[in-house]
Amino acid sequence: MKQYISTRNACKLCTPLGACLAYKGIEGCVPVIHGSQGCATYIRRYMISHFREPVDIASSNFDESATIFGGKENCHKAINNVVAQYKPKILAVTTTCLSETIGDDVQQFMNEYIQHSKLEKLPVFVAASTPSYQGSHADGFHQAVLAAVSGLSKKKTQGVHVNIFPGMFSPADLRYIKDVFNAFGVGYIMLPDYSETLDGSSWEEYKHIPDGGTTLAEIEGTGDAKVSLQFGKVFNKAGKTGGKSIQTAATLLHDKFGIEEKTLPWPLGVEACDQFFAQVSSISGGEVPLAFRAERGRLIDAYADGHKYIFGKKAVIYGEEDLVIAFYRFLSEIGMDVSIVASGGKSGMLKTAIAEIAGNRPMPLVMDDTDFEDIASAASGRGIDILIGHSKGYYISRKLGVPLVRIGFPVHDRLGGQRIRHIGYEGTNELFERIVNAVIEGAQNKSEIGYKYM
Amino acid sequence: MLNILEERKKQVLTSGNDLVDMACGKQSAAGSVSQRACVFCGSRVVLYPIADALHLIHGPIGCAAYTWDIRGSLSSGPQLHRLSFSTDLQEKDVVFGGEPKLYVALCELIDEYEPEAAFVYSTCIVGVIGDDVDAVCARVSKEKGIKVLPINSEGFSGSKKDGYKVACNALDKIVGTGNETMQSEYSINILGDFNLAGELWMLEKYYRRMGIEVIASLTGDGRIDKIAHAHHAKLNLVQCSGSIMHLARSMEEKYGIPTKKVSYFGIEDMSEALYEVARFFESDDMMQKARELVRDELNKLMPALEGYKAALTGKKAAIYVGGAFKAISLVKALRLIGVKTVVVGSQTGNVDDYNLLQKLCDDGTYIVDDSNPVELSYMVQQTGADIFIGGVKERPIAYKIGIGFCDHNHERKLALAGYDGMLNFAKEVYASAMSPVWKFIRK
Numbered sequence A: 001m002k003q004y005i006s007t008r009n010a011c012k013l014c015t016p017l018g019a020c021l022a023y024k025g026i027e028g029c030v031p032v033i034h035g036s037q038g039c040a041t042y043i044r045r046y047m048i049s050h051f052r053e054p055v056d057i058a059s060s061n062f063d064e065s066a067t068i069f070g071g072k073e074n075c076h077k078a079i080n081n082v083v084a085q086y087k088p089k090i091l092a093v094t095t096t097c098l099s100e101t102i103g104d105d106v107q108q109f110m111n112e113y114i115q116h117s118k119l120e121k122l123p124v125f126v127a128a129s130t131p132s133y134q135g136s137h138a139d140g141f142h143q144a145v146l147a148a149v150s151g152l153s154k155k156k157t158q159g160v161h162v163n164i165f166p167g168m169f170s171p172a173d174l175r176y177i178k179d180v181f182n183a184f185g186v187g188y189i190m191l192p193d194y195s196e197t198l199d200g201s202s203w204e205e206y207k208h209i210p211d212g213g214t215t216l217a218e219i220e221g222t223g224d225a226k227v228s229l230q231f232g233k234v235f236n237k238a239g240k241t242g243g244k245s246i247q248t249a250a251t252l253l254h255d256k257f258g259i260e261e262k263t264l265p266w267p268l269g270v271e272a273c274d275q276f277f278a279q280v281s282s283i284s285g286g287e288v289p290l291a292f293r294a295e296r297g298r299l300i301d302a303y304a305d306g307h308k309y310i311f312g313k314k315a316v317i318y319g320e321e322d323l324v325i326a327f328y329r330f331l332s333e334i335g336m337d338v339s340i341v342a343s344g345g346k347s348g349m350l351k352t353a354i355a356e357i358a359g360n361r362p363m364p365l366v367m368d369d370t371d372f373e374d375i376a377s378a379a380s381g382r383g384i385d386i387l388i389g390h391s392k393g394y395y396i397s398r399k400l401g402v403p404l405v406r407i408g409f410p411v412h413d414r415l416g417g418q419r420i421r422h423i424g425y426e427g428t429n430e431l432f433e434r435i436v437n438a439v440i441e442g443a444q445n446k447s448e449i450g451y452k453y454m
Numbered sequence B: 001m002l003n004i005l006e007e008r009k010k011q012v013l014t015s016g017n018d019l020v021d022m023a024c025g026k027q028s029a030a031g032s033v034s035q036r037a038c039v040f041c042g043s044r045v046v047l048y049p050i051a052d053a054l055h056l057i058h059g060p061i062g063c064a065a066y067t068w069d070i071r072g073s074l075s076s077g078p079q080l081h082r083l084s085f086s087t088d089l090q091e092k093d094v095v096f097g098g099e100p101k102l103y104v105a106l107c108e109l110i111d112e113y114e115p116e117a118a119f120v121y122s123t124c125i126v127g128v129i130g131d132d133v134d135a136v137c138a139r140v141s142k143e144k145g146i147k148v149l150p151i152n153s154e155g156f157s158g159s160k161k162d163g164y165k166v167a168c169n170a171l172d173k174i175v176g177t178g179n180e181t182m183q184s185e186y187s188i189n190i191l192g193d194f195n196l197a198g199e200l201w202m203l204e205k206y207y208r209r210m211g212i213e214v215i216a217s218l219t220g221d222g223r224i225d226k227i228a229h230a231h232h233a234k235l236n237l238v239q240c241s242g243s244i245m246h247l248a249r250s251m252e253e254k255y256g257i258p259t260k261k262v263s264y265f266g267i268e269d270m271s272e273a274l275y276e277v278a279r280f281f282e283s284d285d286m287m288q289k290a291r292e293l294v295r296d297e298l299n300k301l302m303p304a305l306e307g308y309k310a311a312l313t314g315k316k317a318a319i320y321v322g323g324a325f326k327a328i329s330l331v332k333a334l335r336l337i338g339v340k341t342v343v344v345g346s347q348t349g350n351v352d353d354y355n356l357l358q359k360l361c362d363d364g365t366y367i368v369d370d371s372n373p374v375e376l377s378y379m380v381q382q383t384g385a386d387i388f389i390g391g392v393k394e395r396p397i398a399y400k401i402g403i404g405f406c407d408h409n410h411e412r413k414l415a416l417a418g419y420d421g422m423l424n425f426a427k428e429v430y431a432s433a434m435s436p437v438w439k440f441i442r443k
Helices: A015-023 A037-051 A064-069 A072-086 A097-101 A106-116 A137-152 A171-184 A216-224 A249-257 A270-284 A290-310 A321-333 A350-358 A372-379 A391-400 A424-446 B006-011 B039-047 B091-096 B099-113 B124-129 B133-144 B160-174 B199-209 B224-228 B241-255 B267-280 B284-312 B324-336 B351-360 B373-383 B395-400 B418-433 B436-440
Strands: A029-034 A090-095 A124-128 A162-165 A188-190 A227-231 A260-264 A314-318 A337-342 A365-367 A386-389 A404-406 B012-014 B053-058 B117-122 B147-151 B187-191 B213-218 B235-238 B259-261 B316-321 B340-346 B366-369 B387-390 B404-407
Touching: A015 A029, A015 A037, A015 A090, A015 A137, A029 A037, A029 A072, A037 B039, A064 B124, A072 A090, A072 A106, A090 A106, A090 A137, A097 B124, A106 A124, A124 A137, A137 A216, A137 A249, A162 A171, A162 A249, A171 A188, A171 A270, A171 A290, A171 A424, A188 A216, A216 A249, A227 A249, A249 A260, A260 A270, A270 A290, A270 A321, A270 A424, A290 A424, A314 A321, A314 A372, A314 A391, A321 A337, A321 A350, A337 A372, A350 A365, A365 A372, A372 A391, A386 A391, A386 A424, A391 A404, A404 A424, B006 B012, B039 B053, B039 B117, B039 B160, B039 B241, B053 B099, B091 B124, B099 B117, B099 B133, B117 B133, B133 B147, B147 B160, B160 B224, B160 B241, B187 B199, B187 B241, B199 B213, B199 B267, B199 B284, B199 B418, B213 B224, B235 B241, B235 B267, B241 B259, B241 B324, B259 B267, B267 B284, B267 B324, B267 B418, B284 B418, B316 B324, B316 B373, B324 B340, B324 B351, B324 B418, B340 B373, B351 B366, B366 B373, B373 B395, B387 B395, B387 B418, B395 B404, B404 B418
Parallel strands: A029 A090, A090 A124, A162 A188, A162 A227, A227 A260, A314 A337, A314 A386, A337 A365, A386 A404, B053 B117, B117 B147, B187 B213, B187 B235, B235 B259, B316 B340, B316 B387, B340 B366, B387 B404
Antiparallel strands: B012 B366
């Protein structure tokens, strides 16, 4: 395959987008992008098309002089105006390629703002360093969580609650995790929690900041937790380079306050879900509640009902590195033949992670730091049966004449992207059925007879 | 209470008072959550529909990712414009310079896709890290034998409007480079239509029926070669004046091609766009054909609109779009179907546009420049608007509080220009404003 130095139809987004997504999961928070106006507007538009919710993100709106003399004045102006219009509890800044390149120190800007402000009630500030030339949106997401925890967590007393640091899950996924912990009766703090802010109900009166999200007190309380759970493998490891240390929020809390750090795979598929439930069960000291055991039972029953339709079907899976790792495990578990695992991320960890899961099975083609045009050429001629990923791969599925099962972010061409489930027994069941049905529908449409039973 | 930021106080007016000049055309206030994008966006939207050109975005990945296949601009031939190319600059490029990467990227993409020309968009950090994009473009142009045009569209270097200007300057360099001679007595260029949902093809059909040849479209369904020959046209028709008037002015100066400002939205403005051309060419025959065309179209359209008008009469609309010239047409088009405009605004309108809006709108209508969700959400609620005409960013403002919405932005898939477009527009407004679902939200 020809190697290109250019990126053709990117299979990743920029770092500040991920940071904004995480910030949207903090209660009373307005994200501010320290850079040009376009960054905020493009990212808003991109997120609105997926979540179909208001996504207000402010910009410090650089001009020529800010670029030459530094963006402090713009940053301060932006804070003033966001406070005047939104009265946020938390004002969370994410940097850009521009502000990082000129060397703006946003943390310093905020300290100076606090020093000189005449405001009676100041918001709390958070700042993440997220230049888009380092890593991708997945890194930005975890960097923002890290920034919030690193800036705000406190150790006051020894609590018994659990910190939950989810991956880039959907609002529906976040609700599921909360349901699980509530059912076990285990106290938790989940950061971020955009389950309501990015998937809320209608309003009688317009709200400038949607309800919901992790509260300031909760973020502070992450320092008191008994244990931190994080889901994934790669996190923000593709982000910071150049000798700087790479941490997740869970690692930081471990190093700073000695809070136990547990890393689990995404709870997708029976095995990964079992691991998750066993973990929560061991924390709680109680059994897995009946409702979830029943879910598990139904999932396995569904596996039996549907296994033959998808056995050996060749799949392409693409998206963030942690997402494709989770889906590789799941698709292998149900007997599919994953041909290509592709991601725009480039932590350098993907191949090893896939090999660990593959065990004795033949390795799929693992493409990291890749783009959609490369995925398209790799996929052609391989007899691919199905694509699994977000909506930007639609054009490849169209070219190959095979179905696309939409998952992850973004889903810009269907309704309900914010409610797609990627985790839990029930979420797995839903995905399993969507994949099986996509295969069945393809076969049914192609059949000359038009069978009524499939 | 309407919460307007101090520096925006002169960008919110209400009609019915003495005419006040809008304090528009300025940089958005930092932190205001403007609905505008940046210089890059301005350039990108104007050049985007040129389908046989390579559009390479020089910078980190975001700017390319967010503008991949973003517009509903259709091409009758090549689809190269629908791909997203980026140099995807990494930390080491930022440190050591992006020129080498840009050079290789340009060469490999030109070899692979054989475009008629290439546009290289500079994004924010390119200027800062000191890449000499002009030099790389000149070198590649020489080596590959096609035009390679640098678009200096660093996001911070002004507003979206400045980006339009940068794009116009690039187009200006292409116009006039075509070698073929053309002799057509009645020929025009269509400027500022982007062929969303095939709207340009509809307009071309109208003008052809009047005996007029369209030499080039800038830039809907655009082709480099046609643009290169645009200087042969006798008249430039300019829609979306904000985006492309700069080019029209330059073509006036260089080639003596006069400019007429038109709009294709709504019956009045669409018909006027046809009559205007007939008047320009001083042809009775052409005027006759235009009248026939309008008559035929209206005979079909008016009865079809009646039902919608009956249902929608008394409804109130809020409009927030990119250009104010379009907003003016929309106020009129809505009036035609019985809908009164209570809020109207744009990202990039000029003083003349806003003055016209003040005269056109009923007393008490909010008129806003470069607005934001806090202002817009207040205004639609306070005025009791039933439908919001805007883009994707405005959509949740409407839906969250149970108001209908009609997408009139560049992402739309439905033709809203011309006579067919007017009917589509009425259907769109009707389908959303009259939906029974709102009863569950609005008490």
